[in-house]
Amino acid sequence: MFLTVNLAQNQSKISNYISDTLLEHIDITLAKGEKVMLYLNKRGSHSSLICEDCQYLYACPNCDVSLSVHWNPDHLRCHICNNAFNIPKQCSECHKINLKPVWVGTQQIESLMKNQYSEKSVYRFDSDSMKNISSKREALWNLDSADIIIGTKMLTTGFNFEKIWLICIILVESELSYPSYDAAEKAYTNLRQLIGRWNRKSQETTIILQTFIPKNPLVQQLTNNNFKDFFQETLKERKEFDYPPYRQMVTLEYRHKDSKKSLAYTQKLLDTLREFDPEEEYIFLRGSSTFRKNNTHHATLIVKWKNIRKLLKNIEKTIISQSALSVIFH
Numbered sequence: 432m433f434l435t436v437n438l439a440q441n442q443s444k445i446s447n448y449i450s451d452t453l454l455e456h457i458d459i460t461l462a463k464g465e466k467v468m469l470y471l472n473k474r475g476s477h478s479s480l481i482c483e484d485c486q487y488l489y490a491c492p493n494c495d496v497s498l499s500v501h502w503n504p505d506h507l508r509c510h511i512c513n514n515a516f517n518i519p520k521q522c523s524e525c526h527k528i529n530l531k532p533v534w535v536g537t538q539q540i541e542s543l544m545k546n547q548y549s550e551k552s553v554y555r556f557d558s559d560s561m562k563n564i565s566s567k568r569e570a571l572w573n574l575d576s577a578d579i580i581i582g583t584k585m586l587t588t589g590f591n592f593e594k595i596w597l598i599c600i601i602l603v604e605s606e607l608s609y610p611s612y613d614a615a616e617k618a619y620t621n622l623r624q625l626i627g628r629w630n631r632k633s634q635e636t637t638i639i640l641q642t643f644i645p646k647n648p649l650v651q652q653l654t655n656n657n658f659k660d661f662f663q664e665t666l667k668e669r670k671e672f673d674y675p676p677y678r679q680m681v682t683l684e685y686r687h688k689d690s691k692k693s694l695a696y697t698q699k700l701l702d703t704l705r706e707f708d709p710e711e712e713y714i715f716l717r718g719s720s721t722f723r724k725n726n727t728h729h730a731t732l733i734v735k736w737k738n739i740r741k742l743l744k745n746i747e748k749t750i751i752s753q754s755a756l757s758v759i760f761h
Protein backbone atom coordinates (compact mmCIF):
# COMPACT_ATOMS: atom_id res chain seq x y z
CA MET A 432 0.00 0.00 0.00
CA PHE A 433 1.23 3.42 -0.97
CA LEU A 434 0.06 6.66 0.68
CA THR A 435 1.04 10.29 0.12
CA VAL A 436 0.16 12.51 3.07
CA ASN A 437 -0.15 16.31 2.94
CA LEU A 438 1.45 17.49 6.19
CA ALA A 439 -0.10 20.95 5.75
CA GLN A 440 -3.52 19.37 6.35
CA ASN A 441 -2.72 16.22 8.26
CA GLN A 442 -0.68 16.82 11.41
CA SER A 443 -0.92 14.93 14.65
CA LYS A 444 -0.99 16.55 18.08
CA ILE A 445 2.58 15.49 18.75
CA SER A 446 4.32 17.20 15.82
CA ASN A 447 3.94 19.02 12.49
CA TYR A 448 6.14 16.34 10.98
CA ILE A 449 4.15 13.32 12.15
CA SER A 450 0.75 12.91 10.50
CA ASP A 451 -2.28 11.27 12.09
CA THR A 452 -2.15 8.80 9.22
CA LEU A 453 1.38 7.83 10.17
CA LEU A 454 0.48 7.43 13.85
CA GLU A 455 -2.49 5.21 12.95
CA HIS A 456 -0.28 2.99 10.83
CA ILE A 457 2.41 2.84 13.50
CA ASP A 458 -0.25 1.73 16.01
CA ILE A 459 -1.54 -0.97 13.68
CA THR A 460 1.94 -2.22 12.84
CA LEU A 461 3.15 -2.35 16.44
CA ALA A 462 -0.07 -4.04 17.55
CA LYS A 463 0.77 -6.85 15.12
CA GLY A 464 4.23 -7.14 16.68
CA GLU A 465 5.91 -5.87 13.51
CA LYS A 466 8.55 -3.20 13.01
CA VAL A 467 8.35 0.39 11.76
CA MET A 468 11.01 2.33 9.94
CA LEU A 469 11.08 6.12 9.69
CA TYR A 470 13.48 7.51 7.13
CA LEU A 471 15.11 10.92 6.70
CA ASN A 472 17.66 11.46 3.99
CA LYS A 473 20.54 12.60 6.15
CA ARG A 474 21.84 12.70 9.65
CA GLY A 475 21.12 15.81 11.68
CA SER A 476 18.47 18.00 10.21
CA HIS A 477 16.86 19.10 7.03
CA SER A 478 15.72 22.69 6.55
CA SER A 479 14.05 24.46 3.67
CA LEU A 480 11.73 27.38 3.00
CA ILE A 481 8.31 26.83 1.46
CA CYS A 482 5.33 29.02 0.59
CA GLU A 483 2.22 27.64 2.23
CA ASP A 484 0.00 29.35 -0.35
CA CYS A 485 1.48 28.38 -3.70
CA GLN A 486 3.73 25.49 -2.47
CA TYR A 487 6.85 27.08 -3.89
CA LEU A 488 10.06 25.48 -2.59
CA TYR A 489 12.99 27.90 -2.47
CA ALA A 490 15.67 26.53 -4.75
CA CYS A 491 19.11 27.72 -5.82
CA PRO A 492 19.07 29.72 -9.09
CA ASN A 493 22.33 27.99 -10.13
CA CYS A 494 21.66 24.41 -9.04
CA ASP A 495 18.62 22.15 -9.00
CA VAL A 496 18.43 21.77 -5.21
CA SER A 497 16.44 23.46 -2.49
CA LEU A 498 18.14 26.12 -0.36
CA SER A 499 18.79 25.48 3.33
CA VAL A 500 17.63 27.91 5.98
CA HIS A 501 20.40 29.15 8.30
CA TRP A 502 20.03 31.33 11.40
CA ASN A 503 22.34 33.94 13.02
CA PRO A 504 22.82 35.56 10.61
CA ASP A 505 19.59 34.56 8.91
CA HIS A 506 20.03 33.50 5.31
CA LEU A 507 19.37 30.83 2.72
CA ARG A 508 22.34 28.86 1.46
CA CYS A 509 22.97 26.47 -1.40
CA HIS A 510 25.03 23.49 -0.22
CA ILE A 511 26.30 22.79 -3.72
CA CYS A 512 27.56 26.20 -4.99
CA ASN A 513 27.64 27.82 -1.53
CA ASN A 514 25.81 30.99 -2.65
CA ALA A 515 23.88 32.78 0.11
CA PHE A 516 20.61 34.68 -0.26
CA ASN A 517 18.48 36.84 2.03
CA ILE A 518 15.40 35.23 3.52
CA PRO A 519 12.53 36.89 1.64
CA LYS A 520 9.62 38.54 3.49
CA GLN A 521 7.09 37.50 0.88
CA CYS A 522 6.84 34.73 -1.68
CA SER A 523 8.61 35.58 -4.90
CA GLU A 524 6.03 33.58 -6.86
CA CYS A 525 2.61 34.50 -5.42
CA HIS A 526 3.69 37.52 -3.27
CA LYS A 527 1.83 36.29 -0.19
CA ILE A 528 3.58 36.28 3.18
CA ASN A 529 2.98 32.73 4.39
CA LEU A 530 6.54 31.57 4.08
CA LYS A 531 7.37 28.70 6.40
CA PRO A 532 10.78 27.34 7.35
CA VAL A 533 10.58 23.56 7.46
CA TRP A 534 12.99 21.94 9.86
CA VAL A 535 13.16 18.33 10.88
CA GLY A 536 15.92 16.14 12.27
CA THR A 537 16.44 12.53 13.26
CA GLN A 538 16.92 13.34 16.97
CA GLN A 539 13.66 15.27 17.02
CA ILE A 540 11.80 12.31 15.49
CA GLU A 541 13.52 9.97 17.94
CA SER A 542 12.38 11.91 21.01
CA LEU A 543 8.84 12.25 19.64
CA MET A 544 8.64 8.48 19.17
CA LYS A 545 10.12 7.77 22.60
CA ASN A 546 7.48 9.97 24.22
CA GLN A 547 4.62 8.58 22.21
CA TYR A 548 5.61 4.92 22.45
CA SER A 549 7.38 4.86 25.81
CA GLU A 550 6.80 1.12 26.29
CA LYS A 551 8.37 0.30 22.92
CA SER A 552 11.99 0.13 21.89
CA VAL A 553 12.97 3.07 19.67
CA TYR A 554 16.37 3.05 18.00
CA ARG A 555 18.04 5.82 16.01
CA PHE A 556 20.57 4.41 13.62
CA ASP A 557 23.30 6.68 12.28
CA SER A 558 27.06 6.89 11.85
CA ASP A 559 27.53 7.42 15.62
CA SER A 560 26.29 3.90 16.24
CA MET A 561 28.89 2.44 13.88
CA LYS A 562 32.21 3.76 15.15
CA ASN A 563 33.88 0.43 15.86
CA ILE A 564 33.25 -3.29 15.65
CA SER A 565 31.75 -3.69 19.08
CA SER A 566 29.43 -0.76 18.46
CA LYS A 567 28.56 -2.32 15.11
CA ARG A 568 27.62 -5.54 16.86
CA GLU A 569 25.62 -3.54 19.36
CA ALA A 570 23.96 -1.61 16.54
CA LEU A 571 22.92 -4.85 14.88
CA TRP A 572 21.53 -6.14 18.14
CA ASN A 573 19.65 -2.88 18.69
CA LEU A 574 18.27 -2.96 15.16
CA ASP A 575 17.14 -6.49 15.70
CA SER A 576 15.33 -5.75 18.94
CA ALA A 577 13.90 -2.32 18.02
CA ASP A 578 10.21 -1.78 17.32
CA ILE A 579 10.72 1.62 15.73
CA ILE A 580 13.88 2.35 13.76
CA ILE A 581 14.77 5.91 12.80
CA GLY A 582 17.44 6.13 10.21
CA THR A 583 19.19 7.93 7.44
CA LYS A 584 20.94 6.85 4.28
CA MET A 585 23.19 4.63 6.42
CA LEU A 586 20.28 2.26 6.76
CA THR A 587 20.36 1.66 3.06
CA THR A 588 23.54 -0.38 3.07
CA GLY A 589 24.56 -3.58 4.59
CA PHE A 590 21.65 -4.82 6.63
CA ASN A 591 18.85 -7.25 6.16
CA PHE A 592 15.71 -6.41 8.02
CA GLU A 593 13.03 -8.83 8.94
CA LYS A 594 9.54 -7.91 9.93
CA ILE A 595 9.47 -4.33 8.76
CA TRP A 596 5.95 -3.68 7.59
CA LEU A 597 5.78 0.09 7.61
CA ILE A 598 8.20 2.54 6.09
CA CYS A 599 7.68 6.28 6.16
CA ILE A 600 9.67 8.91 4.29
CA ILE A 601 9.25 11.67 6.88
CA LEU A 602 9.72 14.53 4.41
CA VAL A 603 9.82 13.89 0.68
CA GLU A 604 11.17 17.38 -0.12
CA SER A 605 14.30 16.61 1.87
CA GLU A 606 15.17 14.22 -0.95
CA LEU A 607 15.51 17.34 -3.14
CA SER A 608 18.19 18.99 -1.06
CA TYR A 609 20.89 16.42 -0.68
CA PRO A 610 24.00 18.59 -0.42
CA SER A 611 26.58 16.65 -2.38
CA TYR A 612 24.63 15.46 -5.36
CA ASP A 613 21.13 14.76 -6.31
CA ALA A 614 19.23 13.87 -9.31
CA ALA A 615 15.99 12.15 -8.45
CA GLU A 616 17.72 8.91 -9.43
CA LYS A 617 20.05 9.25 -6.48
CA ALA A 618 17.10 9.42 -4.11
CA TYR A 619 15.61 6.37 -5.77
CA THR A 620 18.90 4.56 -5.53
CA ASN A 621 19.09 5.18 -1.80
CA LEU A 622 15.55 4.10 -1.27
CA ARG A 623 15.88 1.17 -3.61
CA GLN A 624 18.74 -0.10 -1.50
CA LEU A 625 16.71 0.58 1.60
CA ILE A 626 13.69 -1.30 0.44
CA GLY A 627 15.91 -3.93 -1.11
CA ARG A 628 16.76 -4.96 2.44
CA TRP A 629 13.13 -5.58 3.18
CA ASN A 630 11.63 -8.82 4.26
CA ARG A 631 10.63 -11.35 1.66
CA LYS A 632 6.96 -10.59 1.85
CA SER A 633 7.68 -6.97 1.06
CA GLN A 634 4.67 -6.59 -1.23
CA GLU A 635 2.64 -6.28 1.97
CA THR A 636 4.71 -3.37 3.22
CA THR A 637 2.91 -0.05 3.68
CA ILE A 638 4.82 2.97 2.42
CA ILE A 639 3.90 6.47 3.57
CA LEU A 640 5.34 9.58 1.93
CA GLN A 641 4.87 12.80 3.90
CA THR A 642 5.23 16.28 2.38
CA PHE A 643 4.09 19.86 3.02
CA ILE A 644 3.96 20.64 -0.67
CA PRO A 645 2.34 17.73 -2.53
CA LYS A 646 1.45 20.00 -5.47
CA ASN A 647 4.96 21.31 -5.96
CA PRO A 648 6.12 20.04 -9.36
CA LEU A 649 9.45 18.69 -8.07
CA VAL A 650 7.76 16.85 -5.22
CA GLN A 651 5.06 15.57 -7.57
CA GLN A 652 7.71 14.23 -9.83
CA LEU A 653 8.94 12.20 -6.88
CA THR A 654 5.61 11.16 -5.36
CA ASN A 655 3.23 10.74 -8.31
CA ASN A 656 5.23 8.79 -10.74
CA ASN A 657 8.76 8.02 -9.89
CA PHE A 658 8.45 6.85 -6.32
CA LYS A 659 5.49 4.65 -7.14
CA ASP A 660 7.15 3.19 -10.21
CA PHE A 661 10.31 2.82 -8.26
CA PHE A 662 8.75 1.04 -5.31
CA GLN A 663 6.57 -1.12 -7.49
CA GLU A 664 9.48 -2.06 -9.67
CA THR A 665 11.62 -2.83 -6.63
CA LEU A 666 8.96 -4.97 -5.07
CA LYS A 667 8.44 -6.79 -8.33
CA GLU A 668 12.16 -7.36 -8.68
CA ARG A 669 12.33 -8.76 -5.19
CA LYS A 670 9.47 -11.07 -5.93
CA GLU A 671 11.05 -12.29 -9.13
CA PHE A 672 14.60 -12.60 -7.96
CA ASP A 673 13.99 -13.33 -4.32
CA TYR A 674 16.91 -11.45 -2.89
CA PRO A 675 19.26 -8.58 -3.76
CA PRO A 676 21.79 -7.72 -4.91
CA TYR A 677 20.77 -9.42 -8.09
CA ARG A 678 21.64 -6.54 -10.34
CA GLN A 679 24.47 -4.11 -10.44
CA MET A 680 23.82 -0.50 -11.18
CA VAL A 681 26.04 2.30 -12.39
CA THR A 682 25.38 5.93 -13.28
CA LEU A 683 27.35 7.54 -16.08
CA GLU A 684 27.20 11.28 -15.63
CA TYR A 685 28.32 13.82 -18.19
CA ARG A 686 28.74 17.54 -17.47
CA HIS A 687 28.53 20.43 -19.89
CA LYS A 688 27.57 24.12 -19.77
CA ASP A 689 25.01 23.44 -22.49
CA SER A 690 22.21 21.10 -21.45
CA LYS A 691 21.55 19.99 -25.05
CA LYS A 692 25.17 19.02 -25.51
CA SER A 693 25.26 17.03 -22.32
CA LEU A 694 22.05 15.20 -23.28
CA ALA A 695 23.44 14.53 -26.76
CA TYR A 696 26.56 13.02 -25.20
CA THR A 697 24.62 10.53 -23.06
CA GLN A 698 22.55 9.60 -26.12
CA LYS A 699 25.75 8.91 -28.07
CA LEU A 700 27.11 6.91 -25.14
CA LEU A 701 23.89 4.90 -25.01
CA ASP A 702 24.09 4.15 -28.74
CA THR A 703 27.71 3.02 -28.35
CA LEU A 704 26.95 0.75 -25.37
CA ARG A 705 24.00 -0.83 -27.18
CA GLU A 706 26.40 -1.96 -29.90
CA PHE A 707 28.19 -4.07 -27.30
CA ASP A 708 24.92 -5.53 -26.11
CA PRO A 709 23.55 -7.68 -28.95
CA GLU A 710 21.56 -9.87 -26.55
CA GLU A 711 19.86 -6.78 -25.12
CA GLU A 712 20.57 -8.01 -21.64
CA TYR A 713 21.34 -4.64 -20.07
CA ILE A 714 18.80 -2.14 -18.88
CA PHE A 715 19.54 1.45 -19.85
CA LEU A 716 17.79 4.43 -18.34
CA ARG A 717 18.77 7.70 -19.92
CA GLY A 718 17.64 10.85 -18.09
CA SER A 719 15.54 13.01 -20.41
CA SER A 720 16.50 16.20 -18.62
CA THR A 721 19.67 17.48 -16.97
CA PHE A 722 20.42 18.30 -13.34
CA ARG A 723 22.11 21.65 -12.72
CA LYS A 724 25.06 22.09 -10.38
CA ASN A 725 26.50 25.59 -10.33
CA ASN A 726 25.05 26.17 -13.80
CA THR A 727 26.71 23.10 -15.26
CA HIS A 728 24.23 20.64 -16.73
CA HIS A 729 24.66 17.03 -15.68
CA ALA A 730 23.08 14.37 -17.88
CA THR A 731 22.81 10.79 -16.66
CA LEU A 732 22.70 7.34 -18.12
CA ILE A 733 21.95 4.52 -15.70
CA VAL A 734 22.95 0.97 -16.58
CA LYS A 735 21.62 -2.05 -14.74
CA TRP A 736 22.21 -5.76 -14.93
CA LYS A 737 24.51 -8.53 -13.78
CA ASN A 738 27.94 -7.67 -15.08
CA ILE A 739 28.30 -3.99 -15.73
CA ARG A 740 32.09 -3.87 -15.46
CA LYS A 741 32.30 -6.21 -18.45
CA LEU A 742 30.17 -3.83 -20.48
CA LEU A 743 32.10 -0.73 -19.37
CA LYS A 744 35.40 -2.38 -20.31
CA ASN A 745 34.40 -1.67 -23.93
CA ILE A 746 34.46 2.07 -23.34
CA GLU A 747 37.38 2.11 -20.92
CA LYS A 748 39.41 4.55 -23.05
CA THR A 749 36.55 7.02 -23.22
CA ILE A 750 36.04 6.78 -19.48
CA ILE A 751 39.71 7.48 -18.79
CA SER A 752 40.17 10.29 -21.32
CA GLN A 753 36.87 12.14 -20.95
CA SER A 754 37.25 14.24 -17.80
CA ALA A 755 33.65 15.50 -17.96
CA LEU A 756 32.38 11.94 -17.63
CA SER A 757 31.98 10.39 -14.17
CA VAL A 758 31.25 6.76 -13.39
CA ILE A 759 29.33 6.26 -10.16
CA PHE A 760 28.84 2.71 -8.87
CA HIS A 761 25.92 2.23 -6.53
Ligand SMILES: [Zn+2]
Binds near residue numbers: 482
Ligand atom coordinates in the same frame (compact mmCIF):
# COMPACT_ATOMS: atom_id res chain seq x y z
ZN1 LIG B 1 3.79 31.57 -2.87
Ligand SMILES: [Zn+2]
Binds near residue numbers: 491494510725
Ligand atom coordinates in the same frame (compact mmCIF):
# COMPACT_ATOMS: atom_id res chain seq x y z
ZN1 LIG C 1 23.68 26.44 -5.94
